[in-house]
Amino acid sequence: MSIITIVGAGMMGSAMSFPASENGHKVRIVGTPLDRGIIRHALSTGCHMTLNMQLPDDVEFYQFDDVEKALKDANLIIGGVSSFGVDWFVNSVLPIISQDIPIIMVTKGLRDMPNGSLIPFPIYMNNTNVNKNLSISAIGGPCTSYELAKHHQTSVTFCGENLAYLKKFKSMLETKYYHISISTDIFGVESAVAFKNAYALAVSIAVGISQENSKHNVSQHYNTQAALFSQSLTEIAKLIKLFGGKQNKIFLAAGDLYVTVFGGRTRLLGTLLGKGYSAKDALEELGEITLESIAIVEATAKSIKILEKQKKAKQKDFPLLFHLYEILFHNQKVNIPWKLFEIIE
Amino acid sequence: MSIITIVGAGMMGSAMSFPASENGHKVRIVGTPLDRGIIRHALSTGCHMTLNMQLPDDVEFYQFDDVEKALKDANLIIGGVSSFGVDWFVNSVLPIISQDIPIIMVTKGLRDMPNGSLIPFPIYMNNTNVNKNLSISAIGGPCTSYELAKHHQTSVTFCGENLAYLKKFKSMLETKYYHISISTDIFGVESAVAFKNAYALAVSIAVGISQENSKHNVSQHYNTQAALFSQSLTEIAKLIKLFGGKQNKIFLAAGDLYVTVFGGRTRLLGTLLGKGYSAKDALEELGEITLESIAIVEATAKSIKILEKQKKAKQKDFPLLFHLYEILFHNQKVNIPWKLFEIIE
Numbered sequence: 001m002s003i004i005t006i007v008g009a010g011m012m013g014s015a016m017s018f019p020a021s022e023n024g025h026k027v028r029i030v031g032t033p034l035d036r037g038i039i040r041h042a043l044s045t046g047c048h049m050t051l052n053m054q055l056p057d058d059v060e061f062y063q064f065d066d067v068e069k070a071l072k073d074a075n076l077i078i079g080g081v082s083s084f085g086v087d088w089f090v091n092s093v094l095p096i097i098s099q100d101i102p103i104i105m106v107t108k109g110l111r112d113m114p115n116g117s118l119i120p121f122p123i124y125m126n127n128t129n130v131n132k133n134l135s136i137s138a139i140g141g142p143c144t145s146y147e148l149a150k151h152h153q154t155s156v157t158f159c160g161e162n163l164a165y166l167k168k169f170k171s172m173l174e175t176k177y178y179h180i181s182i183s184t185d186i187f188g189v190e191s192a193v194a195f196k197n198a199y200a201l202a203v204s205i206a207v208g209i210s211q212e213n214s215k216h217n218v219s220q221h222y223n224t225q226a227a228l229f230s231q232s233l234t235e236i237a238k239l240i241k242l243f244g245g246k247q248n249k250i251f252l253a254a255g256d257l258y259v260t261v262f263g264g265r266t267r268l269l270g271t272l273l274g275k276g277y278s279a280k281d282a283l284e285e286l287g288e289i290t291l292e293s294i295a296i297v298e299a300t301a302k303s304i305k306i307l308e309k310q311k312k313a314k315q316k317d318f319p320l321l322f323h324l325y326e327i328l329f330h331n332q333k334v335n336i337p338w339k340l341f342e343i344i345e
Numbered sequence: 346m347s348i349i350t351i352v353g354a355g356m357m358g359s360a361m362s363f364p365a366s367e368n369g370h371k372v373r374i375v376g377t378p379l380d381r382g383i384i385r386h387a388l389s390t391g392c393h394m395t396l397n398m399q400l401p402d403d404v405e406f407y408q409f410d411d412v413e414k415a416l417k418d419a420n421l422i423i424g425g426v427s428s429f430g431v432d433w434f435v436n437s438v439l440p441i442i443s444q445d446i447p448i449i450m451v452t453k454g455l456r457d458m459p460n461g462s463l464i465p466f467p468i469y470m471n472n473t474n475v476n477k478n479l480s481i482s483a484i485g486g487p488c489t490s491y492e493l494a495k496h497h498q499t500s501v502t503f504c505g506e507n508l509a510y511l512k513k514f515k516s517m518l519e520t521k522y523y524h525i526s527i528s529t530d531i532f533g534v535e536s537a538v539a540f541k542n543a544y545a546l547a548v549s550i551a552v553g554i555s556q557e558n559s560k561h562n563v564s565q566h567y568n569t570q571a572a573l574f575s576q577s578l579t580e581i582a583k584l585i586k587l588f589g590g591k592q593n594k595i596f597l598a599a600g601d602l603y604v605t606v607f608g609g610r611t612r613l614l615g616t617l618l619g620k621g622y623s624a625k626d627a628l629e630e631l632g633e634i635t636l637e638s639i640a641i642v643e644a645t646a647k648s649i650k651i652l653e654k655q656k657k658a659k660q661k662d663f664p665l666l667f668h669l670y671e672i673l674f675h676n677q678k679v680n681i682p683w684k685l686f687e688i689i690e
Contacts, residue, residue: 142571152558153551155572155686167689179572181688206498213497222604226487227500227524230600237596251582254599255575259567341500343526344512 001025002075002172007067007093009035011145012106013080014048014055018149019178020078021056029055030062030070032081032088039063051149068096076172079105079136083292086111086121090128099133102165104158106139109194109292110243112299116306118243120190122160135162137169140189141181141252142259148178157181157252159189188245192253195239197293198300199232200260202320204267205334208274225261228320231341232257235318239300242313266293279328294328301325316340346370347420347517352412352438354380356490357451358425359393359400363494364523365423366401374400375407375415377426377433384408396494413441421517424450424481428637431456431466435473444478447510449503451484454539454637455588457644461651463588465535467505480507482514483531485538486597487604493523500524502597504534533590537598540584542638543645544577545605547665549612550679553619570606573665576686577602580663584645587658611638624673639673646670661685 004020006013009031020027031039041049042061048054062070071077077097081089086107097103105125110118119127122136137160148154158166158180166182174180183189206228210221236257237250261267265286272282283289301322307313315322319340326332349365351358354376365372376384386394387406393399407415416422422442426434431452442448450470455463464472467481482505493499503511503525511527519525528534551573555566581602582595606612610631617627628634646667652658660667664685671677 142575143568147566147568150558152566152568153554153572153681153683154568155575155683157688179683179687181686181690183688183690185690209498213495221492221497222607223488223492223497223499226600226604227498229603230487230500230596233599234593234596248579250595251575251579254578255571258574258603259571262567336498338498338500338524341526342524343502343528345526345528345530 003028003073004076004078004172005030005070005074006078006080007070007089008032008080008085009038009042009048009061010080010082011048011051012143013078014051015145015149016078016080016106016173017055017059018151019173019175021058022175023172025172026060027056027058028060028062028070028074030067031064032085033064036063051146053146053149067093071097071101074101076169077101077103079103079107081105081107083107083109083121083295084290086125090125094125094134097134102135102137102162102169104137104139104160104169108138108140108190109197109296110190110299112303116303116310116312118191118194118299118303120186122186122190135160135165137162137166138186138190140193140256142255144259144263151177153177153179155179155181155255157183157189159183159186161186185246185249187243188240188249189252191240191243191245192236192249193256194296195236195300196253196257196260197266198297198321198324199236200257200266201270201273201293201297202232202324203228203257203261204270205274205336207261207267208271209334210274211271212275227341228336229257229261231320235320238317242307265289266291269293273327273334276333278331278333280331297321297324297328348373348418349421349423349517350375350415350419351423351425352415352434353377353425353430354383354387354393354406355425355427356393356396357488358423359396360490360494361423361425361451361518362400362404363496364518364520366403367520368517370517371405372401372403373405373407373415373419375412376409377430378409381408396491398491398494412438416442416446419446421514422446422448424448424452426450426452428452428454428466428640429635431470435470439470439479442479447480447482447507447514449482449484449505449514453483453485453535454542454641455535455644457648461648461655461657463536463539463644463648465531467531467535480505480510482507482511483535485534485601486526487600489604489608496522498522498524500526500600502526502528502534504528504531506531530591530594532588533585533594534597536585536588536590537581537594538601539641540581540645541598541602541605542611543642543666543669544581544602545611546615546618546638546642547577547669548573548602548606549615550619550681552606552612553616554679555619556616557620572686573681574602574606576665579686580665583662587652610634611636614638618672618679621678623676623678625676642666642669642673
């Protein structure tokens with residue numbers, strides 16, 4: 001039995017308590033300062049407010065004031081913050097972690113650098129941290145938290161520099177429904193999971209286009225989604241290569257793109273855009289939201305522009321991405337550049 | 346203006362009358378002997394029975410008895426039969442086609458050969474035909490007929506040996522909604538569109554598993570579909586390579602897999618299997634059906650077994666395909682071999 005401390009009581013971090021607890025580990029969840037309400041509710045009821053479920057009986061809950069108590073004697077720390085919480089995690093959590101405790105983040109994605117590179121969060125976190133000897137790994141792959149919590153069959157990939165650690169984490173967390181591949185290709189895994197967010201927005205635009213069309217026709221519509229899915233993967237494969245990942249990560253990206261198209265606010269935004277809303281109006285309709293998909297479109301487009309000046313990349317290889325960029329950041333209406341997707345070979 | 350004769354009045358062949366007619370061509374549709382009812386209905390009403398739509402006003406309809414009249418002076422023949430109609434097309438239509446008229450088939454897929462190879466239909470048709478000098482191309486890509494007929498944005502790939510012909514077909518048929526890539530990689534395009542049928546069955550199994558689970562939970566379920574989608578593309582990429590196609594066809598396969606999961610009888614069959622039906626019971630429930638997905642699972646599994654004896658392939662590289670084979674042909678229950686999908690790298 002080990003002690004696993006989950007830092008961040010969001011849906012994904014908290015859902016990890018199921019495979020962790022069912023492997024016989026002692027599980028502690030400590031909330032961030034933003035999670036006070038979730039922890040208070042869990043302390044009195046055992047129920048996670050946003051997952052809307054009872055967590056395993058033996059999970060212990062801590063407010064962030066008690067973080068040091070929650071970290072005491074931990075054998076593994078699961079970092080459960082979104083990409084918008086990474087800097088907080090770096091500044092408030094990493095300094096108090098002993099360097100012999102490995103960390104695995106559910107946070108997915110890439111941080112853009114001034115030189116045009118995009119750095120996977122585990123590497124970014126290690127680089128920015130004063131506590132340089134920490135081992136930080138991450139979890140990628142198509143996994144929505146509520147489905148994991150419901151024990152649906154789920155396949156993920158743990159990535160990090162230390163293969164021995166990854167094997168250990170796999171043995172600590174795998175269950176009959178939580179299937180774990182492991183990879184030292186951090187750039188590949190994190191690129192796949194990051195870029196899929198951008199392109200999920202693109203495929204979702206087709207959902208909106210179809211909904212507009214289907215006012216006159218109730219049958220299902222997938223040709224347009226499929227065409228954009230195909231183009232999305234074509235561009236993601238180029239991006240994975242450009243940013244230093246291995247090509248086989250395209251399969252991971254495909255599954256993750258698939259799951260992302262079918263849920264969440266990125267789909268809602270894409271659907272509104274496809275129906276003819278401008279980005280400004282669509283975002284107003286959805287209320288104040290921060291979306292990883294919007295952040296990654298901007299970061300990637302800007303990186304490619306910088307890399308183009310260095311003659312390392314060409315904007316014209318990514319027509320769909322740059323159309324998204326124009327839609328989101330220059331309020332252009334959807335006008336899919338189909339001609340640019342055609343291949344003559 | 347050219348004359349385009351569509352041979353086969355099924356949904357896909359008939360839907361091609363829209364882009365053909367809208368490009369200003371004279372379009373003739375001639376039914377196979379199985380299409381007598383469709384042609385009779387169209388002759389009296391202009392409406393296509395199974396598409397349930399009016400075809401363009403200027404389309405002419407012919408029963409197969411008048412095939413020679415329908416072919417007279419044609420500049421392009423579109424072959425509109427399913428893969429189960431290929432031998433009929435070879436024996437009954439090819440012999441009466443003049444060798445200066447190019448043919449493009451909407452028929453997708455591969456025919457299995459005794460030596461373990463799988464041959465794309467256009468090549469198979471040329472090889473079997475006495476009329477060896479015909480030029481036979483084919484259309485691949487994610488395109489459902491009723492959506493094409495409704496003018497939804499659709500991207501397809503025309504493949505064939507003759508690039509000049511492909512360019513000509515593209516210019517004859519492309520519209521603002523029908524986007525055409527062209528490729529001389531016939532093995533790649535036809536492999537992509539054939540293998541996706543097999544794996545659409547696999548992903549659909551997850552739909553059934555989810556529906557079983559969701560008796561207790563109404564939220565959407567995509568983790569399992571995504572995991573199988575990922576594994577499907579992993580295996581399809583290996584199959585495309587094994588059977589002589591180019592690797593970039595995986596993007597075509599991905600879009601086509603996506604669209605196939607969301608419609609048709611393959612999804613119905615997979616869903617029943619995922620719910621726990623045996624193949625025998627599921628097929629009984631669906632009535633007497635012939636499915637390209639079942640045919641391609643059998644053909645591919647058998648080919649790999651033959652190629653394994655020749656040390657050219659390994660069954661163990663395709664765990665999901667062989668699970669489908671066991672389910673369909675040895676009445677095994679669904680028991681996804683998740684462990685075999687895990688990657689350690």
